[in-house]
Each structure stands twice: as structure tokens, then as C-alpha cells.
Amino acid sequence: MYQNWREEDLEAAMTSSSGYPRDSFGTDALWDTESFGMTPTSSFGAPNVSIPVQSPDKKNGLLYQRQHGPWSAQTNDGVMDKETYFNENLENTVEKERCNEMERARPVVYADDENTKILGEKSSVPATNLFQSTSGPDNFWNSNPYKAWNDSPITLKPTEPMVNSMHQLDAPIPGNIDTEELCEKLTQEIHKYYICRQYFAKKVLNKGPKVLRKMLKDPKPWNKLQSARVNYIRIYNWLNLPLEKRLGILDMELPEKKCETTETVKADLLNAPLPGKPDLDTEQLTEQLVQEIKTHEIPQAKFAKNDVRIYDRFNLPAEERMEYFKEDNINCSKKRKSFEYNAIDHHDNHRPIQNNLDVDDSNNQYNQQALQTSTDMGSNDALCIPESQIQAYLHRDDINDQYNHELLQNSNVRMHNHDPMLSNSDTDDSNNQYSHQPNNPYKRQPFPADINCAREVFKKEPFHSVDSILNKMARRTQTPSGVRSPSLNDVARLDDSYRGGSNNNSTKPTSSSSSDSAFEYYEGLLAAPLADGAVLDTKILCDSILQELAIKKIPQAIFAKRVANRCQGTLSELLRKPKPWDCVKTGRGIYVRLYNWYQLPEDQRMEIVDKKINIAVPEKKPVDGKGIRTTEAPAQKKPRTVFLPVQKSALQTIFEENPKPSADVMAHIAQTLELDNDSVANFFQNTRKRTNDQMKRNRHPQNDFQDYQENQKTDYY
DNA sequence: TACGAGTCAATAAC
DNA sequence: GTTATTGACTCGTA
Numbered sequence: 125m126y127q128n129w130r131e132e133d134l135e136a137a138m139t140s141s142s143g144y145p146r147d148s149f150g151t152d153a154l155w156d157t158e159s160f161g162m163t164p165t166s167s168f169g170a171p172n173v174s175i176p177v178q179s180p181d182k183k184n185g186l187l188y189q190r191q192h193g194p195w196s197a198q199t200n201d202g203v204m205d206k207e208t209y210f211n212e213n214l215e216n217t218v219e220k221e222r223c224n225e226m227e228r229a230r231p232v233v234y235a236d237d238e239n240t241k242i243l244g245e246k247s248s249v250p251a252t253n254l255f256q257s258t259s260g261p262d263n264f265w266n267s268n269p270y271k272a273w274n275d276s277p278i279t280l281k282p283t284e285p286m287v288n289s290m291h292q293l294d295a296p297i298p299g300n301i302d303t304e305e306l307c308e309k310l311t312q313e314i315h316k317y318y319i320c321r322q323y324f325a326k327k328v329l330n331k332g333p334k335v336l337r338k339m340l341k342d343p344k345p346w347n348k349l350q351s352a353r354v355n356y357i358r359i360y361n362w363l364n365l366p367l368e369k370r371l372g373i374l375d376m377e378l379p380e381k382k383c384e385t386t387e388t389v390k391a392d393l394l395n396a397p398l399p400g401k402p403d404l405d406t407e408q409l410t411e412q413l414v415q416e417i418k419t420h421e422i423p424q425a426k427f428a429k430n431d432v433r434i435y436d437r438f439n440l441p442a443e444e445r446m447e448y449f450k451e452d453n454i455n456c457s458k459k460r461k462s463f464e465y466n467a468i469d470h471h472d473n474h475r476p477i478q479n480n481l482d483v484d485d486s487n488n489q490y491n492q493q494a495l496q497t498s499t500d501m502g503s504n505d506a507l508c509i510p511e512s513q514i515q516a517y518l519h520r521d522d523i524n525d526q527y528n529h530e531l532l533q534n535s536n537v538r539m540h541n542h543d544p545m546l547s548n549s550d551t552d553d554s555n556n557q558y559s560h561q562p563n564n565p566y567k568r569q570p571f572p573a574d575i576n577c578a579r580e581v582f583k584k585e586p587f588h589s590v591d592s593i594l595n596k597m598a599r600r601t602q603t604p605s606g607v608r609s610p611s612l613n614d615v616a617r618l619d620d621s622y623r624g625g626s627n628n629n630s631t632k633p634t635s636s637s638s639s640d641s642a643f644e645y646y647e648g649l650l651a652a653p654l655a656d657g658a659v660l661d662t663k664i665l666c667d668s669i670l671q672e673l674a675i676k677k678i679p680q681a682i683f684a685k686r687v688a689n690r691c692q693g694t695l696s697e698l699l700r701k702p703k704p705w706d707c708v709k710t711g712r713g714i715y716v717r718l719y720n721w722y723q724l725p726e727d728q729r730m731e732i733v734d735k736k737i738n739i740a741v742p743e744k745k746p747v748d749g750k751g752i753r754t755t756e757a758p759a760q761k762k763p764r765t766v767f768l769p770v771q772k773s774a775l776q777t778i779f780e781e782n783p784k785p786s787a788d789v790m791a792h793i794a795q796t797l798e799l800d801n802d803s804v805a806n807f808f809q810n811t812r813k814r815t816n817d818q819m820k821r822n823r824h825p826q827n828d829f830q831d832y833q834e835n836q837k838t839d840y841y
Numbered sequence: 842t843a844c845g846a847g848t849c850a851a852t853a854a855c
Numbered sequence: 856g857t858t859a860t861t862g863a864c865t866c867g868t869a
Binding site for chain 3: 814
Binding site for chain 2: 690693694697708709710711714761763764766787809812813816817
């Protein structure tokens with residue numbers, strides 16, 4: 125429910141003065157008692173608020189407090205006073221158990237294409253209420269969704285996060301819609317602008333492709349629609365937007381901006397989705413590829429230049445295929461190895477291809493670089509890949525295939541390491557840290573011992589990578605004395621330490637060294653800060669770490685202690701739900717540690733997390749200026765409260781109405797639900813935080829893109 | 842004093 | 856046994 129109002133663009137329209145959402149009727153939330161001219165506490169000493177409780181018992185009750193009356197519960201058997209209600213529903217353990225069972229048994233209805241029909245027939249909120257102003261108090265109470273639930277119980281799970289532009293598509297419409305005409309118009313538009321139907325369904329309707337397909341095929345008359353009207357309203361509003369905005373919602377450019385160069389056309393051809401769901405014989409395909417490479421003497425590095433798929437190549441006419449290799453020779457000697465993970469997608473030819481290939485940027489050869497695998501092969505910068513290597517790759521069948529396959533999924537996601545201060549790119553994405561992420565900053569770089577050589581390598585790197593940034597920082601700025609800022613020299617030295625280079629200045633202890641010195645050594649590596657202004661893409665970093673942990677079977681608990689210097693639970697949540705870098709305040713240190721670990725060579729990485737090696741777990745240190753957690757005389761920790769399902773349900777419902785109740789209100793909630801005040805306060809505090817965190821995570825554009833990838837089939841027009 | 846951010850750690854879920 | 860969830864807690868700040 126609150127995912128809609130959590131969306132950024134909705135805030136202005138739907139947020140109350142306190143910064144928290146208004147209800148779906150445009151009024152301040154029910155709990156904002158001031159908006160109803162009420163004081164937080166009534167003459168009874170209890171706040172005039174409603175606490176709807178999804179009671180699972182046979183009475184199917186609904187607890188709320190009347191606006192100016194004492195607590196009561198509306199049940200099918202009539203009105204029940206508060207005490208009776210709670211005696212029956214909260215204090216009776218048998219009843220509580222039934223509550224559990226009923227809650228488990230209650231089917232959850234999702235707002236997806238499968239049950240749109242159900243929702244249309246049985247919505248907790250009348251569809252019209254979503255689009256018509258019901259600001260009057262009568263309307264408000266009459267359309268109380270909890271009342272509706274009581275009449276016709278149904279549990280609505282929040283739909284997927286919607287794009288920010290969604291709210292404008294939900295704007296009220298002047299009257300009824302001729303759905304047939306509307307669908308016809310939409311079909312024309314889809315034709316005209318080559319819009320992917322599935323993408324349209326996702327972006328505009330926030331639904332799956334089936335919904336749109338069904339609508340277009342068989343539009344229902346307006347007066348027979350209920351909640352499904354929302355789809356038509358969104359289409360109506362979308363069609364009424366200016367073209368640029370319409371396409372903007374779909375993340376499309378105006379037609380004249382497309383296919384500006386032949387390069388783009390090529391990219392489109394190569395990145396076209398596969399027709400239907402072809403069952404590719406990948407072995408045959410690779411054999412064909414090798415044959416073709418041999419026959420036409422195509423430089424393998426050339427073939428590997430772009431992140432294209434073999435299937436696409438072979439589906440082009442031979443002449444067109446060869447066109448790709450008529451370009452100027454690329455300078456292999458400056459090129460970082462990119463073949464292994466980019467050129468060939470053995471396993472996943474079904475996957476839609478990256479659609480934002482930066483082929484226009486002829487200087488950027490590495491845009492499509494996928495994440496490196498956990499293997500540490502290729503520490504030499506392969507200049508031109510030998511035939512044996514390509515053959516070995518093409519025919520190999522080892523565990524890394526699976527890993528690479530996983531990683532290739534991420535290759536669709538652009539890395540972000542954009543330092544606006546240092547960027548000399550003329551792209552206009554300085555304010556959009558998630559756009560045009562050209563390289564994998566987390567790729568473990570094989571830094572050569574020779575700094576000059578390294579600079580040569582870095583010369584060809586995209587401007588936004590962390591390595592590039594560090595390199596520039598090293599050249600442009602002098603590190604202030606006493607402050608360690610990693611420069612290229614630092615990193616190169618670090619690299620040398622494990623390579624046994626001649627200029628190895630580090631004192632890496634062997635595993636037989638004392639755990640203290642090992643700890644100090646590794647702690648120094650892990651805690652090394654990034655340069656000022658460096659930006660990490662936390663999402664990709666954490667995904668990469670998760671993959672690494674899975675592949676190497678590193679337990680989170682060990683990794684958490686040894687690398688992250690946090691507890692397992694913290695690490696788990698952080699890895700699964702990373703916050704965008706710019707949303708992290710004092711907690712960047714842990715990401716930096718992960719990044720530093722990921723940059724280490726495999727043997728060091730594994731040594732740090734080796735169960736057999738007893739590395740001293742570091743004392744908790746202040747992180748990013750944050751003070752040390754007080755450990756002196758630890759106060760007795762309150763035993764963990766386990767909320768009963770009914771209590772939890774009530775708290776959540778209240779939270780959706782008012783995430784920030786006053787102390788008085790919370791006290792009353794606590795009293796009513798028979799909880800202690802602290803638990804209630806903690807609940808609101810924690811839920812606010814976690815909701816806000818979710819909102820921040822939703823701003824990771826990759827989330828949208830990944831959702832899109834998952835849903836993407838072949839529903840192109 | 843209230844609150845956000847970060848975290849621990851118990852425990853539920855797998 | 857491992858990972859995910861979440862109530863409780865600390866600290867810094869307004």
C-alpha cells in the first residue's frame with residue numbers, strides 16, 4: 125500500500141506536512157489527528173484514533189475507535205467493547221493460535237495479471253475511490269478501506285515499486301473511457317514507435333505483459349470494469365502526455381534521436397532479442413563461430429570488442445557480419461582483456477541483450493566489460509588473445525562457466541564509479557550516478573609493477589571507474605601528510621606484494637606468521653579508504669560479493685567478522701539490500717572494506733576468510749567517524765519481544781496510516797495491544813527506518829532494469 | 842528529547 | 856548449519 129506513496133514523485137502530492145504520507149484520499153492520514161481537529165488524546169485519556177485489526181476469528185472483526193467515542197470493535201455479531209475484544213482476541217492463547225493458522229491460511233491476493241480479475245470483482249477499496257476526490261468526511265468514513273475489508277475481506281499485497289512517473293498516470297480522468305477506442309489508439313502508438321509491449325505494461329501499467337495483451341485484444345467496456353479501470357486510466361493519461369514524456373516514461377528517446385549512427389544500427393542488430401524462445405545448440409554455435417573466425421581471419425580481439433552474442437552474428441547476412449571487422453584496427457596492446465567474459469555467452473542466449481551499447485563512444489572499448497570471475501587468471505594483460513585461449517574458452521566446461529554465466533547477467537548492468545569532480549567526460553550524466561556506468565570498478569585489476577606501464581593501461585580506461593579516479597587522484601593531487609589516500613602507487617604496491625614483484629615494499633606475512641601481524645596487514649588493506657569523491661556502486665559490489673561467497677562457499681559469518689568487521693546479520697542485510705552510495709551516511713566503511721577485499725588477489729582473499737587460519741578478529745573500531753559502541757558495563761538487554769500476529773498486523777496497519785505517531789498515541793497503542801511502550805516505539809522506529817531504506821533501494825535504477833530483464837520475454841512488437 | 846543511521850544478536854526460515 | 860529477518864540498542868544530531 126505504501127509503496128505508492130513512497131515513490132519520490134508522489135511525495136509532494138501525497139505526503140503530509142510531517143513528511144509522511146497522506147492517505148489515498150488526499151487528506152492527511154487518519155492518524156494526523158490535527159487534520160480532524162482533534163487532539164491526540166480524548167477526554168477518555170485515549171487518542172481518538174482507529175486501530176484496525178485484521179482479526180482472523182469467525183467474527184471477522186474490525187477494531188477501531190469511533191471518532192468521538194471509546195474503543196469498540198465492529199464485528200459481524202455487532203459492536204464489541206475493547207476489553208471484550210481483546211480478551212477474546214489477544215489474551216486467549218487458543219484464539220491466538222487460531223489467529224496464526226487463519227493468517228497463514230488466508231490467501232494473499234496480488235495485483236498482478238493473474239488476479240486482476242479477482243481484484244476487479246473484489247477490491248478492498250472501490251476503484252472509483254482511487255480516482256475521485258473523496259475529501260469530505262462522510263466520504264472518507266464511508267470509503268474506509270477497513271470497513272470495506274470487513275465487508276469483503278481481501279488482503280492486498282503492495283504491488284511492485286512503480287516508476288516515479290506513475291502518479292501522473294493515475295491522475296483523475298474527466299469521464300468515462302471508450303476502452304475500445306483507447307486500445308485502438310494505443311495499438312497504433314505501439315506500432316508507430318516500436319514500443320515493446322511488455323515494457324509498456326511494466327512501465328505504464330506496472331503489470332505483466334498478459335494484462336496488456338488481454339486488454340488490447342479484448343477491451344472490456346468501461347462500465348463493466350472495476351479496479352481494472354486503473355489500467356485504462358493509465359493508458360488514457362499516458363496517451364495524453366506529450367510525446368517526449370510518453371517515451372520518457374518508457375525510457376525511450378524521441379525517434380529522431382535514435383539510430384543516429386551506423387554504429388548504433390549495428391549494435392541494435394546484434395543486440396536484437398532472440399525470436400521467441402529458440403533452443404540454441406550452443407556447441408554447434410560455437411563451432412560455427414570458430415570456423416567463421418578461421419575462415420575470415422577475423423582477429424579474435426576484434427570479435428570480442430563488443431559485447432555481442434554469437435547467435436546474433438550468425439543471423440546477420442555474411443556481408444553484414446564482415447562489416448563489423450572492416451573498421452580500423454584496434455590497438456590490442458592498449459586493451460585490457462575483455463574477451464573472456466564479454467564475447468561469448470555460452471549458456472544464456474535467451475537473455476535479452478544489452479540495449480544501451482555505447483558503440484558511439486569509439487574511445488571506450490571497455491564499456492561492456494562484465495564482472496570478472498573469481499578466478500585470478502589473466503593477471504597478465506592479454507594483449508591479443510592466442511588461438512589456444514579462445515579455443516580453450518570455447519570448449520571448456522568447468523565450474524567457472526556457471527559463474528561467468530551468473531556474472532554475465534550483471535554485465536547488463538552498467539557500473540557506476542562516477543566522480544563528478546574528476547570526470548572530464550562531456551556526457552551530461554553528472555547528476556545521474558546510475559547512468560552510463562562504463563566499467564566494472566570491482567574487477568580485480570592486475571596492476572603491473574611498472575607504474576608507467578600501468579598508466580598506459582589506465583589511459584584507455586573510462587573516466588568513471590574507481591581505478592581511473594584513483595589514478596587521476598594520484599596524478600592530480602598530493603596526498604596530505606598523515607592521511608592515507610590510495611593512489612595508483614599504493615594499489616600497485618599492494619598488487620606487487622602478492623606477486624612477489626621486485627619492488628615489493630609490503631611486508632605481507634605468510635600464513636605461518638602470527639595472527640596479529642596477519643591481521644594488521646590485512647586490516648590495513650581492508651580499511652584503506654577510497655579517494656575522496658570516489659563512488660561505489662553498492663548494488664553491483666554486493667552482488668559480486670554474494671556470488672563470490674557462494675562460489676567459494678565462504679560462510680557469511682566468517683566473512684562478516686573477518687572482512688566486513690560486522691556481525692553476520694548485518695552483513696546479510698547489507699549484501700541483499702545495499703543502499704545506494706549517496707544514501708549511505710556513516711556506513712560507507714563497510715562497502716569500502718568489501719571493495720578492498722574484492723580487489724585483492726584470490727590467495728589473499730581466501731586467506732583472510734580461511735577457516736583454518738585463525739586471524740584475530742579486530743576490535744570494533746570507530747567507523748567513518750562514528751564512535752565506539754560502548755561496551756563498558758553493558759546494560760541488561762531487553763529480551764526480544766515476539767509480537768503476536770494480531771499485534772503485528774495491527775501495528776503494521778497503524779503504521780501505514782501514520783508512521784510517526786506521537787508518544788501519547790504510541791502509549792495508547794501499547795496499552796491496547798498489551799505491549800510495552802518501548803516495543804511499540806521500537807517497532808515504529810525500525811519500520812520507519814526499514815521502509816525508508818527500501819525507498820532508497822528502489823532508487824537503484826538497476827532494480828528496475830533487473831525486474832525488466834526478468835520479465836522480458838519476446839513481447840516486442 | 843526525539844529521531845535517523847548503523848548495528849548487534851536472537852531467532853525464524855531455509 | 857547457514858542465511859534472512861527483525862526487535863533492541865547506541866550514538867550523533869537537530
